[in-house]
Amino acid sequence: MSAPFLQVRDLSVRFTTDDGVVRAVDGLSFDVHRGRTLGIVGESGSGKSVTSLAIMGLHRRGRRVSIDGQIRLDGEDLVTASSARVRALRGQRMAMIFQDPLSALHPQFTVGDQIVEAYRVHHRVSRAAARRRAAELLELVGIPEPSRRLDDYPHQFSGGMRQRAMIAMAVSCDPALLIADEPTTALDVTVQAQILDLMRDLQREFDTAIILITHDLGVVAELGDDVLVMYAGQVMEHGSVADVFARPEHPYTWGLLQSVTRLDEQRDDRLRTIPGAPPSLITVPPGCPFHPRCAYREQAGPATGTVRPALVEAAPGHRVACHLPAEVRQRIRAEEVTPAR
Amino acid sequence: MTDNHPTTEDRPAATDDRPVATDDRPVATDDRPVAIDDRPVAVDELVRVDRLTKVFPAGQGTFGRRRGAGAGVRAVDGISFSIARGATLGLVGESGSGKSTTGRLLSRLLDPTAGTVTFDGRDITRLPSRQLRPLRRDIQMIFQDPYSSLNPRHTIGAIIAAPLRVQGLASDSGQAMRARVRELLELVGLNPEHYNRYPHEFSGGQRQRVGIARALATRPKLVIADEPVSALDVSIRAQIINLLDDLRAELGLTYLFIAHDLSMVRHLSDTVAVMYLGQIVEIADRTTLFEHSLHPYTHALLSAVPIPDPASTRQRDRIRLHGDVPSPRNPPSACRFHPRCWKAQDICRTEAPPLADRSPAGSLGSSPAGLADTAPTEPRGPSPTGRPDTPPPGPPDTTPAGRPGTSATGSPGGPPRHQVACHFPEERTVI
Numbered sequence: 001m002s003a004p005f006l007q008v009r010d011l012s013v014r015f016t017t018d019d020g021v022v023r024a025v026d027g028l029s030f031d032v033h034r035g036r037t038l039g040i041v042g043e044s045g046s047g048k049s050v051t052s053l054a055i056m057g058l059h060r061r062g063r064r065v066s067i068d069g070q071i072r073l074d075g076e077d078l079v080t081a082s083s084a085r086v087r088a089l090r091g092q093r094m095a096m097i098f099q100d101p102l103s104a105l106h107p108q109f110t111v112g113d114q115i116v117e118a119y120r121v122h123h124r125v126s127r128a129a130a131r132r133r134a135a136e137l138l139e140l141v142g143i144p145e146p147s148r149r150l151d152d153y154p155h156q157f158s159g160g161m162r163q164r165a166m167i168a169m170a171v172s173c174d175p176a177l178l179i180a181d182e183p184t185t186a187l188d189v190t191v192q193a194q195i196l197d198l199m200r201d202l203q204r205e206f207d208t209a210i211i212l213i214t215h216d217l218g219v220v221a222e223l224g225d226d227v228l229v230m231y232a233g234q235v236m237e238h239g240s241v242a243d244v245f246a247r248p249e250h251p252y253t254w255g256l257l258q259s260v261t262r263l264d265e266q267r268d269d270r271l272r273t274i275p276g277a278p279p280s281l282i283t284v285p286p287g288c289p290f291h292p293r294c295a296y297r298e299q300a301g302p303a304t305g306t307v308r309p310a311l312v313e314a315a316p317g318h319r320v321a322c323h324l325p326a327e328v329r330q331r332i333r334a335e336e337v338t339p340a341r
Numbered sequence: 342m343t344d345n346h347p348t349t350e351d352r353p354a355a356t357d358d359r360p361v362a363t364d365d366r367p368v369a370t371d372d373r374p375v376a377i378d379d380r381p382v383a384v385d386e387l388v389r390v391d392r393l394t395k396v397f398p399a400g401q402g403t404f405g406r407r408r409g410a411g412a413g414v415r416a417v418d419g420i421s422f423s424i425a426r427g428a429t430l431g432l433v434g435e436s437g438s439g440k441s442t443t444g445r446l447l448s449r450l451l452d453p454t455a456g457t458v459t460f461d462g463r464d465i466t467r468l469p470s471r472q473l474r475p476l477r478r479d480i481q482m483i484f485q486d487p488y489s490s491l492n493p494r495h496t497i498g499a500i501i502a503a504p505l506r507v508q509g510l511a512s513d514s515g516q517a518m519r520a521r522v523r524e525l526l527e528l529v530g531l532n533p534e535h536y537n538r539y540p541h542e543f544s545g546g547q548r549q550r551v552g553i554a555r556a557l558a559t560r561p562k563l564v565i566a567d568e569p570v571s572a573l574d575v576s577i578r579a580q581i582i583n584l585l586d587d588l589r590a591e592l593g594l595t596y597l598f599i600a601h602d603l604s605m606v607r608h609l610s611d612t613v614a615v616m617y618l619g620q621i622v623e624i625a626d627r628t629t630l631f632e633h634s635l636h637p638y639t640h641a642l643l644s645a646v647p648i649p650d651p652a653s654t655r656q657r658d659r660i661r662l663h664g665d666v667p668s669p670r671n672p673p674s675a676c677r678f679h680p681r682c683w684k685a686q687d688i689c690r691t692e693a694p695p696l697a698d699r700s701p702a703g704s705l706g707s708s709p710a711g712l713a714d715t716a717p718t719e720p721r722g723p724s725p726t727g728r729p730d731t732p733p734p735g736p737p738d739t740t741p742a743g744r745p746g747t748s749a750t751g752s753p754g755g756p757p758r759h760q761v762a763c764h765f766p767e768e769r770t771v772i
């Protein structure tokens with residue numbers, strides 16, 4: 001396989017706040033290849049959005065934010081690059097779509113004007129040519145009567161159409177990397193399905209590397225090639241979607257998989273839950289950050305509350321950060337996790 | 342939309358194999374006949390809604406202003422259903438289909454434009470506002486957003502006690518009130534010592550527990566939960582769903598459960614109603630709805646839900662609807678789903694399909710395999726009546742809906758009849 005288009009190594013993002021230092025992302029490493037999709041899952045506050053903003057260079061640099069580690073886009077390190085350089089790459093090579101399209105679309109400009117502007121930042125073309133391109137883009141993302149809809153304002157679009165318009169803007173420069181942060185969370189399932197299909201089609205056409213951030217395991221199962229499970233700013237588990245769903249290795253992943261209701265199952269018993277709630281990232285628990293909520297911490301021995309487990313390969317290409325010995329994990333999975341499915 | 346026809350990777354035959362004019366197809370007599378059950382109302386029916394309608398006048402509301410003025414929005418358009426005591430009715434459908442409006446009509450936070458709501462044997466449709474207070478005690482709501490629904494300046498204790506005060510159920514500073522609030526905190530899994538804390542000191546899941554405690558303070562009979570877990574994290578969602586489940590068993594509550602998440606609805610509901618543009622297009626017990634649904638819209642909805650299992654979710658029959666729900670301000674004629682329906686025929690554009698009985702013993706003529714033994718036989722909460730009376734299998738039902746014997750809701754307390762508003766109902770495996 002070719003070199004990964006995006007390589008993230010030991011990425012850490014910290015915010016200094018009045019209440020203390022927020023360790024929003026702590027030692028994150030992963031790769032994304034062109035034409036592939038990495039799903040990042042985790043509960044809210046686990047650092048998913050901070051990661052994507054760091055890659056896009058959208059954190060305001062300064063005393064309050066510190067970013068360490070490497071973010072290599074096609075070999076070029078973005079952490080050390082100038083802001084001007086990152087701005088140029090953003091738009092030419094990478095783009096992002098957000099959960100709330102209204103935050104990315106200006107209410108006082110027509111959708112067409114906004115796509116035209118976004119396009120002309122990186123392409124020296126006439127307004128008329130850019131407008132033709134904008135109509136093509138709206139058509140590409142499935143908006144009917146695109147030439148007419150160019151003159152609509154964002155509020156005249158439905159939620160799904162706004163999301164499409166934002167995708168049109170994001171792909172206007174044929175980005176090689178597309179980051180989608182909860183792109184369908186606010187949408188109806190029917191519209192979500194359309195948007196996921198659209199992302200899949202665009203990926204096939206442009207060979208895009210996609211990072212898909214979601215809290216919905218179903219969405220990852222549907223669209224992801226690889227998945228990264230985050231908790232408290234750290235990687236708990238990382239592997240191919242097929243491996244992680246079939247043979248989950250981490251107690252947190254087990255908890256996530258078991259606590260969701262599934263459309264294809266009708267059960268009358270209570271749902272399995274993960275007790276408690278995710279921690280504040282100002283006071284991340286020592287050792288394994290998940291240990292206060294983990295049902296298996298006793299079996300992992302005393303290190304679990306003091307020593308941070310290393311991310312190690314459980315199988316080729318499948319990494320897990322947990323102190324439980326491999327055979328213990330396999331036994332628990334076989335006896336308690338997989339049979340429940 | 343220019344092309345309103347959905348694409349399906351596994352496209353069904355464009356023409357249905359059922360002929361258009363079969364004689365077992367109920368004949369639409371008027372715009373939308375609604376079945377009325379005229380059997381005596383059994384005691385264990387807590388809620389009965391009959392041809393309930395809400396029209397918001399034109400020019401009101403957020404979506405209204407810019408689109409053409411005129412008729413107003415028929416947000417809820419002649420729906421009928423009933424909920425047995427101790428049972429849960431799940432309400433699903435796309436955004437704007439009228440789910441929340443239905444909930445607010447039931448609790449009389451909104452005044453119905455037409456139709457009736459019967460609660461606990463009493464017609465509450467036109468209760469004057471001074472008589473609403475006792476009703477508010479019996480019907481409580483839980484909302485989606487635990488952040489905005491709690492007053493940030495009030496302590497948890499004061500928030501939970503507020504309905505008790507309003508109802509005059511406990512004196513202001515009394516021991517009794519404090520004891521009741523502690524009891525409620527414990528009931529929803531919060532520390533009773535949190536009495537004097539403020540909402541911002543709690544997580545989203547804890548705030549939703551506070552919202553639930555507040556709803557339960559007056560010992561309601563019916564709880565309307567409108568997207569109660571949508572704003573919560575996956576792991577917290579499961580905790581709250583379990584809590585709702587436990588409370589139903591412990592307190593014998595009846596729920597109207599409104600949610601986008603169909604898998605959650607499957608888990609929690611006894612009966613599920615699918616709404617589209619203000620109307621119920623299919624209603625059935627949950628097993629039937631999820632395994633033997635007949636309405637194309639239900640199929641599209643189910644097929645769109647991803648399943649957290651890559652092996653199975655990627656192999657499913659995919660139905661993709663084009664476009665969004667049309668505006669309820671100007672709904673499509675006859676069958677409202679026809680512009681998005683891949684099975685639409687001429688009749689769908691001219692005649693509204695009635696919500697007709699399709700129960701196994703009913704008009705389909707044949708019983709879908711397995712239906713009889715998979716239908717849930719009792720509401721899962723403690724029901725005073727226990728086993729419901731399953732309607733005896735009768736002769737095939739070939740007459741229009743709206744006559745004795747068909748019901749929008751089934752026999753009170755029993756599993757609902759399977760009812761579908763489609764000219765060409767047909768089973769399809771989509772999960």
Ligand SMILES: Nc1ncnc2c1ncn2[C@@H]1O[C@H](COP(=O)(O)OP(=O)(O)OP(=O)(O)O)[C@@H](O)[C@H]1O
Nearest residue numbers: 397401402404416435436437438439440441442669
């Ligand atoms: N106060 C109001 N004035 C005018 N129109 C309204 C009002 N409240 C709701 N509507 C309209 O009624 C229709 C049904 O709205 P409702 O809130 O019941 O939908 P819903 O099914 O709950 O949707 P969601 O899933 O988005 O919560 C929508 O078209 C909505 O815009």
Ligand SMILES: Nc1ncnc2c1ncn2[C@@H]1O[C@H](COP(=O)(O)OP(=O)(O)O)[C@@H](O)[C@H]1O
Nearest residue numbers: 015022024043044045046047048049050051281
């Ligand atoms: N600009 C900021 N200043 C301080 N803390 C922040 C900032 N942005 C995010 N955080 C914190 O970082 C953590 C991770 O946030 P985020 O990446 O948004 O989580 P999510 O996984 O839900 O996307 C949270 O605790 C959040 O409050």
Ligand code: SF4
Nearest residue numbers: 288291294304322323
């Ligand atoms: S390291 Fe210990 S606490 Fe963490 S997930 Fe593994 S067993 Fe649980």
Ligand code: SF4
Nearest residue numbers: 676679682689763764
């Ligand atoms: S009546 Fe049935 S087949 Fe005809 S358009 Fe409506 S849903 Fe489709």
Ligand SMILES: [Mg+2]
Nearest residue numbers: 048049050181
């Ligand atoms: Mg986020």
Ligand SMILES: [Mg+2]
Nearest residue numbers: 440441442567
């Ligand atoms: Mg609603």
